[in-house]
Amino acid sequence: MAFVSSGYNPDKPMENRISDIGPQKFDAFYPPVIGKNKGKWLYHEILEPGVLVHVAESGDEVFTVRCGGARLMSVTHIREICELADKHCDGYLRFTTRNNIEFMVDSKDKVDALKKDLVDRKFDGGSFKFPIGGTGAGISNIVHTQGWIHCHTPASDASGTVKAAMDELFKDFQDMRLPAKLRVSMACCLNMCGAVHCSDIAILGYHRKPPMLDHEYLDKMCEIPLAIAACPTAAIKPSKVEVNGKKLNSVAVKDERCMYCGNCYTMCPSMPLANAEGDGIVLMAGGKVSNRISNPKFSKVVVAFLPNETPRWPSMTATINRMVEAYAKGANKYERVGDWAERIGWERFFDACEIDFTHHLIDDFRDAAYYTWRQTTNFKL
Amino acid sequence: MAKHETPLLDQLESGPWPSFVSDLKQEAASRAKNEKNVEYQIPQDVVEDLLGVLELSFVHKRTHWKHGGIVGVFGYGGGVIGRYCDQPEMFPGVAHFHTMRVNQPAGKFYKTDFLRNLCDLWDFRGSGLTNMHGSTGDVILLGTTTPQLEEIFFELTHNMNQDLGGSGSNLRTPSDCVGQARCEFACYDTQALCHAMTVEYQDELHRPAFPYKFKFKFDGCPNCCVASIARSDMSFIGRWKDEIRVDQEAVQGYIGGELVPNGGAHSGRDWGAFDIQKEIIDICPTGCMTMDGKELKINNKECNCCMHCINAMPRALRIGKDTGCSILVGAKAPILDGAQMGSLLVPFISTDDPYDEIKEVIESIWDWWMEEGKNRERLGELIKRQGFQKMLDMTNIKPMPQHVQEPRTNPYIFWKSEEVPGGFDADITEFRKHHQR
Numbered sequence: 001m002a003f004v005s006s007g008y009n010p011d012k013p014m015e016n017r018i019s020d021i022g023p024q025k026f027d028a029f030y031p032p033v034i035g036k037n038k039g040k041w042l043y044h045e046i047l048e049p050g051v052l053v054h055v056a057e058s059g060d061e062v063f064t065v066r067c068g069g070a071r072l073m074s075v076t077h078i079r080e081i082c083e084l085a086d087k088h089c090d091g092y093l094r095f096t097t098r099n100n101i102e103f104m105v106d107s108k109d110k111v112d113a114l115k116k117d118l119v120d121r122k123f124d125g126g127s128f129k130f131p132i133g134g135t136g137a138g139i140s141n142i143v144h145t146q147g148w149i150h151c152h153t154p155a156s157d158a159s160g161t162v163k164a165a166m167d168e169l170f171k172d173f174q175d176m177r178l179p180a181k182l183r184v185s186m187a188c189c190l191n192m193c194g195a196v197h198c199s200d201i202a203i204l205g206y207h208r209k210p211p212m213l214d215h216e217y218l219d220k221m222c223e224i225p226l227a228i229a230a231c232p233t234a235a236i237k238p239s240k241v242e243v244n245g246k247k248l249n250s251v252a253v254k255d256e257r258c259m260y261c262g263n264c265y266t267m268c269p270s271m272p273l274a275n276a277e278g279d280g281i282v283l284m285a286g287g288k289v290s291n292r293i294s295n296p297k298f299s300k301v302v303v304a305f306l307p308n309e310t311p312r313w314p315s316m317t318a319t320i321n322r323m324v325e326a327y328a329k330g331a332n333k334y335e336r337v338g339d340w341a342e343r344i345g346w347e348r349f350f351d352a353c354e355i356d357f358t359h360h361l362i363d364d365f366r367d368a369a370y371y372t373w374r375q376t377t378n379f380k381l
Numbered sequence: 382m383a384k385h386e387t388p389l390l391d392q393l394e395s396g397p398w399p400s401f402v403s404d405l406k407q408e409a410a411s412r413a414k415n416e417k418n419v420e421y422q423i424p425q426d427v428v429e430d431l432l433g434v435l436e437l438s439f440v441h442k443r444t445h446w447k448h449g450g451i452v453g454v455f456g457y458g459g460g461v462i463g464r465y466c467d468q469p470e471m472f473p474g475v476a477h478f479h480t481m482r483v484n485q486p487a488g489k490f491y492k493t494d495f496l497r498n499l500c501d502l503w504d505f506r507g508s509g510l511t512n513m514h515g516s517t518g519d520v521i522l523l524g525t526t527t528p529q530l531e532e533i534f535f536e537l538t539h540n541m542n543q544d545l546g547g548s549g550s551n552l553r554t555p556s557d558c559v560g561q562a563r564c565e566f567a568c569y570d571t572q573a574l575c576h577a578m579t580v581e582y583q584d585e586l587h588r589p590a591f592p593y594k595f596k597f598k599f600d601g602c603p604n605c606c607v608a609s610i611a612r613s614d615m616s617f618i619g620r621w622k623d624e625i626r627v628d629q630e631a632v633q634g635y636i637g638g639e640l641v642p643n644g645g646a647h648s649g650r651d652w653g654a655f656d657i658q659k660e661i662i663d664i665c666p667t668g669c670m671t672m673d674g675k676e677l678k679i680n681n682k683e684c685n686c687c688m689h690c691i692n693a694m695p696r697a698l699r700i701g702k703d704t705g706c707s708i709l710v711g712a713k714a715p716i717l718d719g720a721q722m723g724s725l726l727v728p729f730i731s732t733d734d735p736y737d738e739i740k741e742v743i744e745s746i747w748d749w750w751m752e753e754g755k756n757r758e759r760l761g762e763l764i765k766r767q768g769f770q771k772m773l774d775m776t777n778i779k780p781m782p783q784h785v786q787e788p789r790t791n792p793y794i795f796w797k798s799e800e801v802p803g804g805f806d807a808d809i810t811e812f813r814k815h816h817q818r
Contacts, residue, residue: 003528004420004505010537013455018538019584023484026562026572029492034562041565043695046645054563062563072523074408074428075500082493082500095489095513097558097607104563123403125394136646145516148438149431150464150480150523152448157438159401160393167396176649192714194516195612198722216547223805229756232717261716266448274443286465289611291603293666293689296610298720310439333652334664334689368719 031092033062033106049174050132063111064104067130068141068166068173071099072149072159080121080129088114098141098183100134136176139169139324145194147205153262154188155279156205156308161316162186165203168317172324177333179331179340182324183288190261200337201320202299202306203283207260209278210253214270215241219249222268230267233257260341281306281316285323285349286338296336298339300346302353304360326352345380382424383409385433387765389440394656405432408509418571422506423474423526430474432522452479452527454534458589460545461530469768477526478508481521481533482546484554484579484586487572488562489514492740498541504531517596518556519546544583550593550757552585557599558606567601568619568692568704571730575599577736578743591747592763594756602700603688609712609723614760615710615743619732621701625690631697632657632677644695661690708742710772711761721761724769726776728783733764742776749775 027035037056044054047334052064081101084092088110093101103114118130134140142165145151145160172178187194188205196202218224228236228251235257241250251262251271260278264271283306286309302323302380308317321339330352331340341349350357363369383406393402393472409428412421424430424485444804445623450572462480469476483499499520503509508524515521525533537543546554555578558564560571570574579586598609601619609660634640635655641648642655657677662670670690677697691698708730709723730738746760749772754763764772773780782788798805 001421001425004422005385006532006535007539008531013531016539018589019456019544021538021542021544022580022583023576024486024495024543026487026490026576029486029488029495030562031489031490034490038563039561039567039570041563042699043565044644045641045695046648049649054565062740064563068399069513070404070478071512071514072401072404073403073511074411075504075511076408076411077404078496078500078513082496085493091493091494093491094559095491097489097518099513099554101513120743123394123400123407125391125400125403125406127394127400128397128400131397131399136643137649143516146512148435148444150446150478152446152464154444157435160439163393163396163398163400163402164710166398167701170397173398176646176650181646187714191716195608195714197714197720198608204756263716269447279442287611289605289608291605291610291687292692293664293687296605296722298722304684308442310442311392331658333647334693352678359417366718371631379429 021066021072026309029092029094031062031090031104031106033060034089034104036060037062046135046176049138049176050135051115052135053108060106060292061108062104062106063108064102065101065111065114065118065132066096066134067101067132068128068134069095069099069101069130070163071144077129079096084114084117084130088117096141098134098143100141101130106134108142109358131170131173133174137178137180138176138186139172139178139182141173142166142184142203143187143194145192147188151188151192153265153273155207155260155274156204156281157204157310158186158188158194161203161281161313162310164312164317165320168321169324178324178328179333180336182327182337184320190259191263196284197298198287198289198296199299200285200288201323202287203316203320204281204282204284206282207262207273207275207279208305209273210235210258210260210273211262211271211273212252212253213250214272215243215248215250218251218268218270221270224249224268227250227251227264227268227271232262232263235265276308280308281313283316283319288338289305290336293334294336294339299338302350302355304358319353322355323353326354346379351372383432384429385436387432387436390436402432405510412492412509418785419505420801421504422529422532423524427474427478427508427524428510431478431510434468434472434475437468448621449479454530454545457545458588459548461589463805464524464547475524478524479527479530480593481507481522481530482515482517482548482554483522483537484544484546485514485520485556487557487575487579488559489518490562495541502533502536502541506536517546517553519554522774537687545587547586550589550591551587551595552582552591553594553596554586555579555597555599556607558601560601562597562755564601565695566604566688566700568621568700569601569706571599571601571617571619573734574617574732574736574739577734578739581740585747590751592750593757593759595747595750595760603686607797609714610709611718611720611722612714613712613723614710615746616712617706617739619704620707620729621704622729623692623701623703625684625701626699627677627679628697628699629676632694633675635694635697640694640696643693646692648666661693667688705729708739710746710760711764713759713761718762718765723767724761724764725784726772726778728781742778746772747777765793
């Protein structure tokens with residue numbers, strides 16, 4: 001494994017340096033039919049789950065076949081995507097915001113061969129490489145974060161929970177039977193790199209124990225003021241401790257103020273908080289970002305905690321399934337999960353989804369809590 | 382024979398959804414074989430060790446990653462996330478496993494030659510594992526060592542004309558929806574605006590000068606496919622201000638059942654015949670539509686552009702022609718004081734190149750936030766702390782009823798001295814002439 005230089009000279013880092021050039025210009029990557037008809041599309045139709053046609057003023061059509069993908073993707077897999085795009089789509093493709101892969105062709109004749117090629121490809125373990133779906137009133141791919149694959153503060157895994165959930169929800173990835181689209185997302189700690197706070201159903205990793213304190217190393221490893229400043233609830237204060245007869249500078253954590261965000265751990269590696277019993281899953285529901293019919297909404301916490309049942313999180317997937325089925329059965333056409341819950345009342349949501357209501361679900365965090373309590377006699381028994 | 386046994390992860394190979402475990406295994410096998418004789422610059426068994434450490438996490442139910450130290454490329458304060466494994470002796474291949482963020486092209490369209498070059502580079506100098514894409518939008522190159530960072534950056538910029546994305550207290554990599562490239566709903570060219578702002582603000586993107594992260598996202602219409610309204614400090618959402626274009630013949634086509642409603646989005650269930658009264662007119666949130674005989678009438682002045690009727694009857698109804706965007710500010714995830722949705726700042730603004738009006742709003746917001754924002758305070762939190770009215774002052778935007786869902790319910794207005802005739806300097810002696818102590 002000999003080091004191969006790119007041409008970069010570490011002694012003269014500014015020599016020939018190119019910086020601040022930004023990304024590739026998007027239009028260099030447009031398939032010709034897209035470049036030609038951009039801004040002149042008339043309408044679209046979903047021909048079957050995962051297959052769309054867009055028709056332009058010119059009469060041109062572009063057919064899109066949408067496939068699910070694990071966002072964690074190897075170069076071997078990307079090269080296979082490239083091979084498919086070269087074979088069927090003149091070397092063009094795109095990805096969606098929800099980590100789907102879209103293969104586009106400019107005539108209907110090309111769709112069947114493309115679809116067949118996609119569906120026939122499976123991983124050695126048996127799963128589809130390119131399942132077609134994710135359109136219309138169904139469940140699209142789950143957007144998610146890194147989890148145990150690459151992050152220092154996760155309270156659960158992301159790729160694992162998503163694989164387990166999508167296996168359960170797979171029929172709705174390939175169907176459009178729901179009253180409206182249903183968006184699922186996953187974030188592996190409350191910092192929510194994945195912004196799951198406005199999803200129909202959100203899977204959220206959550207710690208439940210304050211950080212441990214590695215007093216012996218804390219002052220050596222960390223800038224104590226930074227660790228204190230990192231705490232959003234001011235739960236950390238400086239302290240002096242005695243370890244093995246030595247007086248050390250360290251910190252103390254007021255446990256009842258800790259919200260388990262891990263921000264202190266980001267600043268100070270001597271304050272780890274991962275814990276097998278403490279960590280697990282919070283489920284949220286009823287959020288959306290679209291302005292269609294009703295305003296965008298935040299997701300609400302509907303299950304305070306489920307344990308990390310590796311490798312397939314069965315309690316989590318069973319609860320999600322119950323929510324999806326109750327929604328499919330109870331909601332009116334066009335109602336999102338949150339619209340449905342508001343119409344029937346959240347008391348009925350818990351009945352319909354067979355979820356126990358616990359004290360954890362009553363907001364007690366700062367001012368906003370008050371606005372979520374019931375201030376009317378308009379409720380159902 | 383795999384380097385590490387992974388009985389728990391192996392259970393994630395079954396089931397229909399693409400298995401990341403199977404993909405990792407195929408990458409591990411490909412590196413082990415090395416058919417192309419790549420001179421791997423980081424350990425050849427990196428993926429096997431990643432599987433091993435992930436299996437250990439599935440056993441321990443805890444992560445095995447430490448937070449990174451300061452790593453990066455010269456002159457940039459973002460784009461690289463340091464990462465180290467906390468079991469380096471067991472998994473030496475991933476002892477150092479840094480991430481690089483590569484700024485994706487707007488709209489996430491690609492040509493295969495570009496992707497192949499990226500794969501070749503990442504095979505050679507990294508783990509061969511990526512995220513297509515990360516939550517913010519970048520292509521994430523997952524896992525390399527410190528000595529490779531400058532080499533990768535050099536090759537990206539010199540051979541691929543490609544830059545890194547943002548991380549830290551920077552402008553984060555902007556992202557957008559598919560927009561006018563392939564969507565008839567888009568009210569402006571999201572890719573053009575996204576790219577223009579990315580290029581315009583390269584310095585802010587690469588060099589941390591902000592109190593905290595700052596995100597731009599660009600949605601072509603109020604359907605908000607890229608979720609800008611929930612997850613960007615500044616959200617640009619397409620909007621028209623004239624009339625919805627109506628094709629009355631196509632309206633009849635939907636009523637008569639010749640056209641498939643909702644662009645076929647609900648075809649997985651028999652919902653019965655399309656009923657324009659029940660499905661459109663009655664649930665229009667502003668009640669601005671009526672049927673007048675065979676004609677669909679829209680009181681466009683009252684329409685709030687929610688997109689429902691257009692989504693439901695895409696062949697009959699089209700967005701207006703006088704288009705631009707709204708700007709909403711301050712959205713963020715819940716940490717700390719609860720989630721914030723974007724709040725409307727500019728109801729309508731031109732999206733014409735060179736976007737001078739938009740830049741003026743951006744820069745006035747940044748001037749305020751950089752002056753007043755505390756360390757790690759997002760824009761939304763500053764707006765809450767100093768007040769919406771302060772933001773209007775700082776951006777020179779006139780208050781209007783569109784800015785509020787409803788007016789305030791308390792009269793505790795903090796009047797300014799100059800707003801009250803005579804100001805706050807009252808003369809007590811003069812007062813006492815008429816009012817005894």
